[in-house]
Amino acid sequence: MKKILLLMLIPSLFWSATYDSTLLRIGAKLFPKVALMENGTKERIQSTLQFVIITTPSNRETAYRLAEMIEHQYGGVISHYLLALSIVSVKEALEIKNAHGFILLLDPDEDSLSPLLEHAHKNKILTFSFDPALLQKGTAISLYIGRSVKPYINLTTLKQIPFTFEYGFLKLSQPF
Amino acid sequence: MTNSLIRKFALIFWLLYIAVIPSLFLFIHYSVSSVLNDSEKAKIELLTQTLNPVISTYLTFDQRDMLSDTMHTFFQNPNILRVSLIDTNHHLIFEKHSSDSKTQETITISEPVIDVITHQTQGTLVISYANTFVRDLQYKLFMQLTLLSLLALLLFSITYWYFRNQIFILRQLSNWMGNFSLDKTIEPFRSSNTNTEIMTIIASANKMIEVIDDYRCQMEQINNELENRIESEIAQRREKEHLLIHQSRLAAMGEMIESIAHQWRQPLNIIGLAVADINMKRTLGLLKDNEIEKNSTIINNNLAFMSNTIDDFRNFFNTDKESLYFDPIQPIQEIFALLGEQLHYANITYHLHRKCDREIFGVVNEFKQVILNILNNAQDAIKTKQDRMGGAIDVTLHCDANHLYIDISDTGGGVPPAIFERIFEPYFTTKLHNKGTGIGLYMSKVIIEQHFEGMLSVSNTAKGALFRLTMALKES
Numbered sequence: 001m002k003k004i005l006l007l008m009l010i011p012s013l014f015w016s017a018t019y020d021s022t023l024l025r026i027g028a029k030l031f032p033k034v035a036l037m038e039n040g041t042k043e044r045i046q047s048t049l050q051f052v053i054i055t056t057p058s059n060r061e062t063a064y065r066l067a068e069m070i071e072h073q074y075g076g077v078i079s080h081y082l083l084a085l086s087i088v089s090v091k092e093a094l095e096i097k098n099a100h101g102f103i104l105l106l107d108p109d110e111d112s113l114s115p116l117l118e119h120a121h122k123n124k125i126l127t128f129s130f131d132p133a134l135l136q137k138g139t140a141i142s143l144y145i146g147r148s149v150k151p152y153i154n155l156t157t158l159k160q161i162p163f164t165f166e167y168g169f170l171k172l173s174q175p176f
Numbered sequence: 177m178t179n180s181l182i183r184k185f186a187l188i189f190w191l192l193y194i195a196v197i198p199s200l201f202l203f204i205h206y207s208v209s210s211v212l213n214d215s216e217k218a219k220i221e222l223l224t225q226t227l228n229p230v231i232s233t234y235l236t237f238d239q240r241d242m243l244s245d246t247m248h249t250f251f252q253n254p255n256i257l258r259v260s261l262i263d264t265n266h267h268l269i270f271e272k273h274s275s276d277s278k279t280q281e282t283i284t285i286s287e288p289v290i291d292v293i294t295h296q297t298q299g300t301l302v303i304s305y306a307n308t309f310v311r312d313l314q315y316k317l318f319m320q321l322t323l324l325s326l327l328a329l330l331l332f333s334i335t336y337w338y339f340r341n342q343i344f345i346l347r348q349l350s351n352w353m354g355n356f357s358l359d360k361t362i363e364p365f366r367s368s369n370t371n372t373e374i375m376t377i378i379a380s381a382n383k384m385i386e387v388i389d390d391y392r393c394q395m396e397q398i399n400n401e402l403e404n405r406i407e408s409e410i411a412q413r414r415e416k417e418h419l420l421i422h423q424s425r426l427a428a429m430g431e432m433i434e435s436i437a438h439q440w441r442q443p444l445n446i447i448g449l450a451v452a453d454i455n456m457k458r459t460l461g462l463l464k465d466n467e468i469e470k471n472s473t474i475i476n477n478n479l480a481f482m483s484n485t486i487d488d489f490r491n492f493f494n495t496d497k498e499s500l501y502f503d504p505i506q507p508i509q510e511i512f513a514l515l516g517e518q519l520h521y522a523n524i525t526y527h528l529h530r531k532c533d534r535e536i537f538g539v540v541n542e543f544k545q546v547i548l549n550i551l552n553n554a555q556d557a558i559k560t561k562q563d564r565m566g567g568a569i570d571v572t573l574h575c576d577a578n579h580l581y582i583d584i585s586d587t588g589g590g591v592p593p594a595i596f597e598r599i600f601e602p603y604f605t606t607k608l609h610n611k612g613t614g615i616g617l618y619m620s621k622v623i624i625e626q627h628f629e630g631m632l633s634v635s636n637t638a639k640g641a642l643f644r645l646t647m648a649l650k651e652s
Contacts, residue, residue, distance in 0.1 A: 033236060033293045079293045149237050168233035172242055 019062045019105070023130055026149055027103070028069035031128045032078050034141060034151065035101045039164045041126060045100060048082040054093045054116065055105040063087045063105050094119050101126045108133040121161055135176045142176075150174050182340050189332055197325050204317045212310045216255060217285065220305055223250065224287045228301070231261070232291050235269075235298045244270060250303065257282055258304040261289070264297060273304075282306050345369050349381055356385055358392050417622075420602065424619040428545060431552055432489055438517040439485045443478035450474045488514055499627075501535040501650075504582065507544045508571060515551060523566025524558050532575035537650045542623045546632075549616040550584050550643045557588025557640065567640075575649065579630070582645040590636035599634065 032051060035041050051070070055063040067085045074083050090112040093102065102120050104127060106113055117138040120127050127139045135142050135154045140163060142152040153173045157163075165173075227246055234243040243261070247270045250259045258273035282304040289299045345367055352365045364382045369375065450471040457463040488510060505528070512519075512526055519526060536543075551569065558567030567587040574581050591599060598604050600621045605614035617632075624632045630647035 030237070036293045037233075074294075079295065150239075151237070166229065166233065168230040171230075172234060172237055172239045 019059075019066075019130055021065075023143070023145060024062070024066050025069050025073075026145060027128070027130055027143055028066055028073050030143065030149070030151070031101060031103060031141075032070065032074060032083060034128070034165075034169070035126050036079055036081075037166050037169045038126060039166075040124060040161075041100050041163075044124070045081055048084045049078060049101075050084050050099040051086075051101045051103065052093060052096055052099045053085065053087045053103045053105060054090055055087060056089070056107070056110070059105040060087070066103065066105070090116050097123045099123075099125050101128060104129040104131075104134055104139060106134070108137060113137055121157065124161055124163075126163065127157075132176070144174065152176050182336070182343050185339070186336055189336075193325070193329070193332075197321070200321055201318065204314060204321065208317065209310050209314060212313060213283075213307055216305065216307070216310070217283070220253065220256065220285065220303055221287070223253065224285075224301060224303065228287070228289055229292050231289050231301070232298055235263075235289065236291065236293075240269075247272065253305070255305045255307075255309055256303060257306050258284075258302075260302045261299055262302065263299040269299060281308070342369070342371065342374060345374055346377065349378060353381060353385070356388070358388075361389055420615050420619060424545070424549075424615050427616060428548055431548070432514065435514050435518050436485055436489055438521055439514070440482055442517070443481050446478050447475050450478075485514075497539055497541075499537060499539050501537050502540050502543075503533070503535050504543065504573060504580070505530055505533075507540055508547055508582075511544055511547050511551060515548075515555070519555060519569070522555060522559055523564075524555060524569060525566065526569040526571070529570065529572040532573050532580060534575050534580055534649055536580055536628065536647050538628045538647075542627055546620040546623050546645065547582075547584075549620045553616065554584065554586035554588055554641070557586055561587075561589050563587075578649055580647045580649055582647075583642055584645075585637055585640060585642040587639040588641060589639070590641045591634055596634070600632070 032049060035049065035051070036045075053063045053066055064087065067087060070083070070085055076083050088096065090106070090110070093116055094112075102116075102125050104113075104116075106116075106129075108131060113134075114137070117127060119125075121138070126141065129135070129139045129142045132142045132144065132152055135152055138154065138157055140154050140157045140161075142154075144150045144152055151169070151173045153165075153170075153175055155175045158165075227249060230246055231243060234240075234246060247259055247261060250256050251272070251274065256274075258271075260271040261269040263269050283306075284302060284304040287301045287303070288297045289301055290296070291298050348367070349365055352362075356362050362385060364385070365378055367374070367378055369378075454463060454468060454471050457467055508528065512528070554569050558569075561567065569587075570583075570585050572581075572583045572585075574583075595604075595606065600617050601614075602618040603614035604618075621632045624630045624645055624647065628645075628647040630645060633644050633646070635642050635644070
């Protein structure tokens, strides 16, 4: 009975805004790589890949953990580029124009989400999230972790900007 | 080594055949195999490099199912027999092999799977492929090459046989031309060959032989005509020479008759005086026997002298042509004996100097004729000069080891330089009123050159002309 209860609980945990370590570690490993798989982003990088973690005060602790994991994974260097990380609020993020990726640690019903995404799309900044609910709002890429890790992509957003990915990535991604 | 063109051609073909065919087999065996193996390896490497980023991405996202699908793509190449993927910890991620992979000889290549983003090695891709297709291809190429070489051999044999027949006709033509002789007419060369080139060569050869035959006939005709003309010319020349000799002898005879007349004038006068003395003494009755005897003796002596003169004349003109060795001084003295009275009458003295006593070989009368001609010319020249003191003729005989020289010089003033070159020409004379025929010196030159193997020349001295007879001396 306990096992059944646990099995029913685990997916609900994944779909919630709660971020556990495994999820964060996978995200820390994959988000910078996915950013480099996008052709436009790769062209725009001059010497440093700028990643910005946008968080609310309630998720700031999680943001620090994620930043640590990214730093631990890549050591500040990825594929000959320097990897720069910063943790900002939504308001601060609206001022950033030269970033290459926004990792959103926000609630789907956050009021400032819409202008943030609009700002990101305007500046051709890839947006990542751990919450598929954010895809509905316009985030470009999210992660689904089941038997295997599967990226979710928002085709509407990818076509609108546009963002172009390698065949292998698109083939394994789940379109939304 | 054969000299036949067609055999050389066959030999060259065989050498080329032997050189090319094994070389081609070796080339296919080694070079083509190597190229095919390299090509196959390159194809597999290209496939690996193409799939490597996809495999890398799937490894990154840990997509086993999709990785498996991608790995199956390798087996679209029928030569790939086994594919495996090993991670960095040497754990087998994927492995698949075809059913006959163990029965065939394989080549294995290993390629690392590199993360396209981080450039870190994610695993190793091991691919084994068979090279039996190279052997199959080699076998096919060998078979095709063998068939082609046999076909080439067949074609060559047919070509060889055909051209051998053509060249055989040319050889027959060559033999036919070789048998051509200028002595006989030859039938035209005939052949049933219809090739334009061969027909052209045969026609040209026939035409050439025909032309040569025509020339041969013309040459024979020209030769016959020339022979006839030469014989005719020789006959005419002989007749002309006879005529000249006859004229020369007639001229000499006329001069001899004049000499005889001179010779006979004195004895006839003496005989006349003796007869008149007898008649006068018989009339006076004083004729005695001793007077008759004395006058008879005078008459007989003079008749004997006249008879001798006639004998000399006959000796001179006898037709004896026998060649013999003789002392030249004797005929010269006989000529002077004949001309003595005439020379005395013209107040011309003569001297004979003998410095050589060798004999010469020839016809005596011809020699006399030469001497007489030259002496008559000398006498005429001295007479023409009309010198009161008269003149002189000197005849000198001298010799060396091989030749006898007879120099006859006179005081007649010599030969004018303008006619030096012409005085030995026939019918050339400077004597007026038909006194000369112009054949004396010409005949003298002919006789000396042809019958005495000598030479007759003339030069001038201070007082007159000097004729030199140079005659070869022969051992008797």
